[in-house]
Amino acid sequence: MQASGKLYQWIINIVMLVFTFFCIMPFWLLFSASLTDDMELVRSGYAFFPDKISFSAYHYLWNSSSDIIRAYSITVLTTIIGTTLGLTLTAMVAYPLSRLEMPFRNTLAFYVFFTMLFNGGLVPTYLLYTNYFDLKNTMLALIIPGLLMNGFFIILMRTFFASSIPTAIIESAYIDGAREWKIFYRIVLPLSTPVLATVGLFYTILYWNDWFNGLIYLTDSHYYSLQNLLNRILLDVQFLQSSTQAGSRNADIGANIPLAPMRMAMAAIGVIPLLIAYPFFQKYFVKGLTIGAVKG
Amino acid sequence: MRKNKFVAKTLLLIVLAFAMVISACGNGDNKGTNAGNDGKTAEGKSGNSSGELKPVELVMVFPVGGEPKDLKLVQDEINKMTKAKINATVKLVPIGFGAWAQQKTLMMSGNEQVDLIVSGLGTYSQDVAKGQLLELDGYLTDKGQGVTEALDSLDPAFLNATRIDGKIYAVPSIRDLAADYGITMRKDLVEKYNIDTAAIKSLDDLDAVFKTIKDNEPDMIPTVKYGTSILDIYVLSYFDNLGEGFGVLPGYDNNLKVVNMYETPEYAEMLNTVRRWNQAGYIAKDAATSTETQYNLVKSGKAFSFISHMKPGIETQESRSTGKEMVSVHFKPAATATTNIISIMWSIARNSKDPERAMMLLNMMYTDKDFINLLDYGIENKHYVKISDNVIDYPQGVDATNSGYNLQMGWMFGNQSLSHIWNGDDPELWNQLAEFNRNAVKSKALGFTFNADAVKTEIAAVTNVQNQYKIALETGTVDPVSKLPEFNKQLKAAGIDKIIAEKQKQLDAWAAAKK
Numbered sequence: 001m002q003a004s005g006k007l008y009q010w011i012i013n014i015v016m017l018v019f020t021f022f023c024i025m026p027f028w029l030l031f032s033a034s035l036t037d038d039m040e041l042v043r044s045g046y047a048f049f050p051d052k053i054s055f056s057a058y059h060y061l062w063n064s065s066s067d068i069i070r071a072y073s074i075t076v077l078t079t080i081i082g083t084t085l086g087l088t089l090t091a092m093v094a095y096p097l098s099r100l101e102m103p104f105r106n107t108l109a110f111y112v113f114f115t116m117l118f119n120g121g122l123v124p125t126y127l128l129y130t131n132y133f134d135l136k137n138t139m140l141a142l143i144i145p146g147l148l149m150n151g152f153f154i155i156l157m158r159t160f161f162a163s164s165i166p167t168a169i170i171e172s173a174y175i176d177g178a179r180e181w182k183i184f185y186r187i188v189l190p191l192s193t194p195v196l197a198t199v200g201l202f203y204t205i206l207y208w209n210d211w212f213n214g215l216i217y218l219t220d221s222h223y224y225s226l227q228n229l230l231n232r233i234l235l236d237v238q239f240l241q242s243s244t245q246a247g248s249r250n251a252d253i254g255a256n257i258p259l260a261p262m263r264m265a266m267a268a269i270g271v272i273p274l275l276i277a278y279p280f281f282q283k284y285f286v287k288g289l290t291i292g293a294v295k296g
Numbered sequence: 297m298r299k300n301k302f303v304a305k306t307l308l309l310i311v312l313a314f315a316m317v318i319s320a321c322g323n324g325d326n327k328g329t330n331a332g333n334d335g336k337t338a339e340g341k342s343g344n345s346s347g348e349l350k351p352v353e354l355v356m357v358f359p360v361g362g363e364p365k366d367l368k369l370v371q372d373e374i375n376k377m378t379k380a381k382i383n384a385t386v387k388l389v390p391i392g393f394g395a396w397a398q399q400k401t402l403m404m405s406g407n408e409q410v411d412l413i414v415s416g417l418g419t420y421s422q423d424v425a426k427g428q429l430l431e432l433d434g435y436l437t438d439k440g441q442g443v444t445e446a447l448d449s450l451d452p453a454f455l456n457a458t459r460i461d462g463k464i465y466a467v468p469s470i471r472d473l474a475a476d477y478g479i480t481m482r483k484d485l486v487e488k489y490n491i492d493t494a495a496i497k498s499l500d501d502l503d504a505v506f507k508t509i510k511d512n513e514p515d516m517i518p519t520v521k522y523g524t525s526i527l528d529i530y531v532l533s534y535f536d537n538l539g540e541g542f543g544v545l546p547g548y549d550n551n552l553k554v555v556n557m558y559e560t561p562e563y564a565e566m567l568n569t570v571r572r573w574n575q576a577g578y579i580a581k582d583a584a585t586s587t588e589t590q591y592n593l594v595k596s597g598k599a600f601s602f603i604s605h606m607k608p609g610i611e612t613q614e615s616r617s618t619g620k621e622m623v624s625v626h627f628k629p630a631a632t633a634t635t636n637i638i639s640i641m642w643s644i645a646r647n648s649k650d651p652e653r654a655m656m657l658l659n660m661m662y663t664d665k666d667f668i669n670l671l672d673y674g675i676e677n678k679h680y681v682k683i684s685d686n687v688i689d690y691p692q693g694v695d696a697t698n699s700g701y702n703l704q705m706g707w708m709f710g711n712q713s714l715s716h717i718w719n720g721d722d723p724e725l726w727n728q729l730a731e732f733n734r735n736a737v738k739s740k741a742l743g744f745t746f747n748a749d750a751v752k753t754e755i756a757a758v759t760n761v762q763n764q765y766k767i768a769l770e771t772g773t774v775d776p777v778s779k780l781p782e783f784n785k786q787l788k789a790a791g792i793d794k795i796i797a798e799k800q801k802q803l804d805a806w807a808a809a810k811k
Contacts, residue, residue: 042592042598043597123402126405130406216399234394235394239394
């Protein structure tokens with residue numbers, strides 16, 4: 001009995017180790033490619049342990065740093081502002097929806113739900129944000145469109161509020177003289193740290209990884225975020241590869257595009273902060289989801 | 297009572313939440329520029345009627361491969377010049393090639409101000425069909441005589457090739473408007489192994505060359521792909537691809553009878569050659585999937601040659617791109633088709649706030665030497681220095697990697713032949729290029745632009761099939777004897793015949809209207 005249990009443990013551990021290995025491998029390949037000499041990379045391709053280690057890619061990033069550092073700070077800034085704003089607004093919409101006394105509760109909930117299924121399409125969205133809100137080429141274009149509120153997160157939070165905050169607490173706070181605002185930020189929010197951390201992490205990842213808004217709303221490179229910059233470079237490379245229009249001058253265009261190790265190095269410095277942040281968030285992440293499920 | 301109060305408060309809360317979103321949007325720091333634009337609109341319009349030129353801002357949108365650092369400096373210089381000449385300022389909006397298709401479409405579909413824009417790049421007929429480009433004939437005769445003269449001095453066929461239903465919606469930049477075809481090889485190795493370049497007359501003469509390289513330089517790939525495959529560009533030496541390549545004109549003539557390129561004996565023959573090369577190991581094993589450019593491959597010393605399209609001065613250009621001295625052998629004569637011409641053009645967008653002034657700016661791009669050189673090479677003594685009257689080079693301490701403005705896209709901005717010659721190029725380059733353009737074989741269908749709207753679904757289906765087979769076949773990765781018929785069968789099932797029939801119909805109508 002004991003022996004078979006141990007064997008079972010061993011198998012599980014080995015499976016998990018293999019799985020972990022497969023998760024880490026791509027990152028390792030990325031790091032090692034960023035450390036490979038650029039011409040070596042063309043000659044012999046990607047390797048887990050490069051023959052010739054070269055820091056030239058990181059040198060290049062450091063030397064042409066003004067663009068990269070600006071892009072990095074834009075990413076950090078939009079992530080902080082976006083996550084804070086997004087979390088605040090999501091909680092403020094989700095909480096009333098979780099209260100049974102709320103009038104038109106179902107109608108409003110459906111309104112939120114509806115946005116999860118349908119959207120206006122790219123061109124109308126673009127026209128709205130550029131022609132009516134004038135978001136083109138501003139920082140706000142990276143914060144507001146599509147990211148600030150997300151129907152799924154609202155519903156996730158509403159479910160948590162509805163199932164994990166006992167109505168009795170709210171009622172007793174009310175009897176003790178607290179008003180809605182106070183109940184919300186002194187009672188409900190402190191009890192909801194798991195879901196706040198969960199959704200907060202979702203928002204952080206969304207903002208950190210977002211390149212699409214930058215791609216369509218920005219033409220001014222001043223506001224490019226790191227992911228957007230990286231994505232543009234990759235798209236340009238792809239274009240050079242694939243465009244077969246007769247007489248297209250792929251030849252002359254490639255000069256300004258950084259070589260593969262530089263791109264890998266950019267991806268590497270882009271991913272590090274999230275890798276660091278993730279373990280700290282993770283405990284809330286797990287807890288947040290189970291609490292919602294178990295007590296519901 | 298209490299309950300009502302609560303209801304009111306919660307409602308307020310929601311309203312507040314939404315109001316925050318909306319007000320945040322409204323408070324964009326773009327107000328200033330917006331007001332500015334409105335002002336300019338009014339000014340521009342009144343300027344037209346009075347004859348006196350009122351100041352306007354023109355927005356010029358073009359694709360780049362990486363935005364240059366000193367773009368703003370160059371823009372300021374340009375503005376000094378345009379302010380003096382046509383009382384307009386220019387805002388340069390470069391867009392990365394990768395993001396081009398999406399951003400261009402979005403910018404054109406809104407009310408965003410776009411005056412001059414690079415059109416072509418494969419979407420000319422769609423853009424015209426969507427009504428996004430202004431008809432230029434009137435503006436050209438009125439304010440753009442310089443453009444017409446510059447193009448017509450080469451051959452009136454070039455400007456006429458842009459006509460759709462008899463109207464001009466874009467003007468091609470003056471560059472290599474035709475292409476000849478051949479192979480570009482590393483010069484040092486050609487000399488080392490005494491390769492007789494004069495003996496190379498066709499693809500089949502290359503076997504011996506590749507064998508020499510393969511035998512003597514075991515680590516080197518004799519030939520690498522250019523574009524997506526070995527033949528990707530080279531097939532155009534046999535066919536006018538009439539737009540997207542489904543339905544082509546063999547020999548740039550074929551009496552205007554459209555055929556399926558993948559069923560022609562020439563194509564099958566080329567595939568056999570490439571397959572033979574692949575079997576002999578003259579092509580990299582990963583050729584079908586590799587994403588490395590031919591330039592990087594040659595630069596790293598891994599590749600010997602590539603087969604491509606060419607123009608005068610190709611050797612120095614490719615030597616610069618690869619960092620190795622290259623030698624080219626041309627074995628297919630120069631030919632030109634509509635696609636060569638409409639690949640890079642300039643248009644005035646429907647959204648233009650002042651089309652007349654935009655045409656005046658365009659006219660400058662075809663006639664004003666100083667303006668062209670500023671756009672092409674940047675500021676004198678900062679981004680380039682003159683080493684003789686019209687030959688230029690990098691200033692001391694500046695090179696391709698640290699120059700603040702090194703677009704090297706003279707072929708895009710209007711009339712390239714007015715620009716300086718870069719050191720190392722033949723001083724007679726622009727004359728050679730003009731001759732090259734004049735003497736190129738003109739396709740019988742020159743000027744025909746296929747409108748694919750009627751067969752959109754078929755094109756999508758056929759493209760899918762093409763993506764499955766084309767690269768594998770054209771890199772010799774699969775055997776054409778069995779795969780080419782399979783490919784053709786699938787193309788038929790996807791509806792390629794319908795595309796060809798539609799193209800033939802349009803081509804016949806075009807030819808009839810031309811008579």
